Amino acid sequence: MPKNLTFFLALLSFVLPAASQQDGFSYIGFRRGDANSSNISLNGVAEIEDSGILQLTNETSRLIGHAFYPDRLQFKNATDGAAFSFSTAFAFAAVPEYPALGGHGLAFVIAPSKELQGALPSQYLGLLNANDVGNFSNHVFAVEFDTVQDFEFGDINDNHVGIDINNLVSNASTTVAYYGYDGKKNNISLKAGHTLQAWVDYDGVGKVLNVTVSPFSTKPPRPLLSFPVWDPGFSYISKEYQLYGAYLILM
Numbered sequence: 729m730p731k732n733l734t735f736f737l738a739l740l741s742f743v744l745p746a747a748s749q750q751d752g753f754s755y756i757g758f759r760r761g762d763a764n765s766s767n768i769s770l771n772g773v774a775e776i777e778d779s780g781i782l783q784l785t786n787e788t789s790r791l792i793g794h795a796f797y798p799d800r801l802q803f804k805n806a807t808d809g810a811a812f813s814f815s816t817a818f819a820f821a822a823v824p825e826y827p828a829l830g831g832h833g834l835a836f837v838i839a840p841s842k843e844l845q846g847a848l849p850s851q852y853l854g855l856l857n858a859n860d861v862g863n864f865s866n867h868v869f870a871v872e873f874d875t876v877q878d879f880e881f882g883d884i885n886d887n888h889v890g891i892d893i894n895n896l897v898s899n900a901s902t903t904v905a906y907y908g909y910d911g912k913k914n915n916i917s918l919k920a921g922h923t924l925q926a927w928v929d930y931d932g933v934g935k936v937l938n939v940t941v942s943p944f945s946t947k948p949p950r951p952l953l954s955f956p957v958w959d960p961g962f963s964y965i966s967k968e969y970q971l972y973g974a975y976l977i978l979m
């Protein structure tokens with residue numbers, strides 16, 4: 729029996745610098761009407777629950793659920809093509825049908841389309857497929873939260889967070905954990921069913937991407953992953969090209 733985690737998203741915010749002339753967005757919980765009013769764009773099996781939570785997938789295997797902010801966002805300076813700084817925070821939970829059984833993962837994504845046509849579930853995380861994995865033409869940037877060790881993509885274990893640029897082979901990955909104020913690193917289990925908060929911050933000047941995760945709503949004093957990303961992938965595309973911020977999942 730393969731299975732299974734149900735992925736939920738409870739809140740989401742995204743901020744671009746004032747200089748980019750956009751101020752980002754924030755969802756403090758979700759409302760069923762949001763999808764109808766084009767306030768959020770859902771596809772696959774994603775749906776908004778009466779409780780105000782966004783359910784991306786359920787316990788059935790091999791499902792995909794996408795939830796995207798509906799408007800394009802400008803991630804690059806139209807003059808020099810440099811990627812802008814951005815920050816996002818979101819609360820999510822992966823609730824197992826049976827404790828300790830997993831599958832598969834969730835990802836924060838920046839992509840050129842809201843449909844990600846041809847994307848496959850399971851190890852492809854609803855992002856890519858066997859034909860386009862690794863191609864620069866994907867322009868897909870993702871931070872994955874993965875509960876399965878896929879040897880095909882060199883996964884380090886079945887409880888990791890990774891930075892993925894056009895590929896499911898992560899550019900950087902590490903076991904999910906957070907740093908306490910005492911400097912100690914504390915492991916977190918993605919499959920435990922707890923609500924976790926994640927922060928993804930990109931410094932477009934210093935070209936460093938930080939990923940921070942916590943079982944609490946306050947941001948830990950230091951990031952879990954701090955990785956130099958000279959080119960988040962989307963800067964290959966034309967200067968005018970804009971992208972969608974998203975969340976995604978899959979089992």
Ligand SMILES: *[C@@H]1O[C@H](CO)[C@@H](O)[C@H](O)[C@H]1NC(C)=O
Nearest residue numbers: 747748749805806807808809
């Ligand atoms: C875009 O790049 C140009 C040239 O480097 C710079 O003058 C301008 O301030 C940048 N705009 C933003 C919004 O960062």
Ligand SMILES: *[C@@H]1O[C@H](CO)[C@@H](O)[C@H](O)[C@H]1NC(C)=O
Nearest residue numbers: 753754755756762765767768
């Ligand atoms: C969604 O719509 C509601 C009411 O129309 C608004 O208050 C909220 O800010 C919108 N959320 C986003 C992310 O646009």
Ligand SMILES: *[C@@H]1O[C@H](CO)[C@@H](O)[C@H](O)[C@H]1NC(C)=O
Nearest residue numbers: 759760761762763764765776
């Ligand atoms: C949203 O649209 C769906 C399908 O079109 C409909 O079944 C549902 O009642 C609508 N929900 C709200 C809150 O308008």
Ligand SMILES: *[C@@H]1O[C@H](CO)[C@@H](O)[C@H](O)[C@H]1NC(C)=O
Nearest residue numbers: 772773785786787788789791
């Ligand atoms: C999960 O959602 C799919 C698509 O809506 C549905 O066919 C399936 O029955 C659901 N599985 C469970 C366990 O609710």
Ligand SMILES: *[C@@H]1O[C@H](CO)[C@@H](O)[C@H](O)[C@H]1NC(C)=O
Nearest residue numbers: 859860861862863864865866
């Ligand atoms: C991805 O790159 C491979 C190797 O160059 C190529 O064969 C394949 O057609 C590309 N796939 C897509 C979807 O562009």
Ligand SMILES: *[C@@H]1O[C@H](CO)[C@@H](O)[C@H](O)[C@H]1NC(C)=O
Nearest residue numbers: 885887903905913914915916
């Ligand atoms: C945290 O997880 C890593 C990787 O699985 C493991 O090597 C380490 O022993 C764990 N640390 C603790 C304190 O459990």
Ligand SMILES: *[C@@H]1O[C@H](CO)[C@@H](O)[C@H](O)[C@H]1NC(C)=O
Nearest residue numbers: 929930931936938950951954
């Ligand atoms: C990333 O983390 C480093 C180390 O804590 C910090 O110095 C830097 O300001 C952070 N950058 C962003 C964009 O959060």
Ligand SMILES: *[C@@H]1O[C@H](CO)[C@@H](O)[C@H](O)[C@H]1NC(C)=O
Nearest residue numbers: 893895897899956957958959
């Ligand atoms: C990420 O990995 C891809 C190949 O897997 C590589 O082409 C790219 O240069 C890497 N990017 C960074 C920022 O390390």
